[in-house]
Amino acid sequence: MIVGQVLLDFGDGFFLRQADAGDHAALCMVCLRTGDAGADATWREDDPTLMGHIYAVPYQVFASEYAFVVDGPQGVAGYLLGALDTAAFYHRLETDWYPVLQGRVFDPGPDRSNWKGSDWARHAVHHANLSVPEALAAYPSHGHIDLLPEARGRGIGRRSMHFLESRLAASGSTGLFLDVHPRNSKAQHFYAVLGYEHVASASSPTGSAFMAKQLAP
Ligand SMILES: CC(C)(COP(=O)(O)OP(=O)(O)OC[C@H]1O[C@@H](n2cnc3c(N)ncnc32)[C@H](O)[C@@H]1OP(=O)(O)O)[C@@H](O)C(=O)NCCC(=O)NCCS
Incomplete structure (x- = not known):
């Protein structure tokens, strides 16, 4: 059964459609299964949905115009x-999302040697770094694909x-950046093939490697 309009047909039963509020559990599942x-x-x-509530679900809530799922023969x-x-x-995120998450999960404290399971994510909820590094000023938009x-x-x-680049450029964006895990060399190669370049920043949060691309108006 196809739910929602097919925005891109990839063949073999795979297609892109707009995400909706009914997709939150699926967004969390994909985030978990690609999160290492x-x-x-x-x-x-140990909390299978917390990563998704940090890195995926808020896009469907606050930026739904640019939130899509890839559906396939087995579902999302x-x-x-x-x-x-x-x-x-x-x-x-700072005003309307993290305060809600903070009410749901405890702060495991700063001592990483005591962290277990999803404690790193619980800590991130209570100490979110939501600043945009100066080096990314030329790239106002960002994205995720998993x-x-x-x-x-x-x-x-x-x-x-x-598709995402075209949608963002049509809305006036001049650049798109992605926050890639430094160990994820496959994704870095994928983005490089698509024309993204590494952007060095002294203020990058630990565990981040930024790649970015200018978008044509
Ligand atoms: C990274 C990812 C988004 C790439 O999507 P994909 O549909 O598999 O990639 P495509 O088939 O469109 O490949 C496009 C090009 O990227 C490169 N590429 C794709 N996967 C690659 C891999 N695993 N290793 C190296 N290069 C890769 C290839 O050059 C490829 O072109 P080619 O097929 O003509 O050689 C996808 O594999 C994925 O979601 N991986 C797991 C989650 C992840 O790492 N997400 C990114 C987080 S920042």
């Missing part, structure tokens, strides 16, 4: 998420990123 630098993080997390097989104005999006193994290697990533 692109690999499955299920083994690590990935997502494509973007925010046109990163600074404004981060502000919404596909489950069955959706990879079919050209879905390439076509999806082009």
Whole structure:
């Protein structure tokens, strides 16, 4: 059964559609299964939805125009998420999203040697770094793409990123950046093939490597 309008048809039963509020559980599932630098993080997390509530669900809530899922023969097989104005999006997270999450999870404290399971994410909820590094000033938008193994290697990533770039550029964005895990060399290669370049920043949060691309108006 196809729910929602097909925005891109990738063949073999895979297609892109707008995400909606009914997709939150699927967004969390994809985030968990790609959350260890692109690999499955299920083994690590004791809270299977917290990562998704940090890195995926808020895009459907606050930037729904740029929130999409890749559906496949077995159901949701990935997502494509973007925010046109990163600074404004981060502000919404700070005022309307993180306070709610903070009420749901405890702060495990600063001593990493005591952290277990999802404590790193609980700590991130209570000590979120929502500043945009100065080096990214020329790239006002940002995005995320995560596909489950069955959706990879079919050209879905390439076509999806082009789609997001076009949508953002049509809305006036002049640049898009992605926050890639430094250990995720496969994703860094993928973005490089698509024309993204590394942006060095002294103020990058630990565990971040930024890649960015100018968008044509
Ligand atoms: C990274 C990812 C989005 C790429 O999407 P994809 O649909 O698999 O990629 P495509 O099939 O569109 O490939 C486009 C190009 O990227 C490169 N590429 C794709 N996957 C690659 C990989 N695993 N290793 C190296 N290069 C890769 C190739 O050059 C490819 O072009 P080619 O097929 O003509 O050689 C997807 O594999 C994925 O979601 N991986 C797991 C989660 C993840 O790492 N997300 C990124 C977090 S920042």
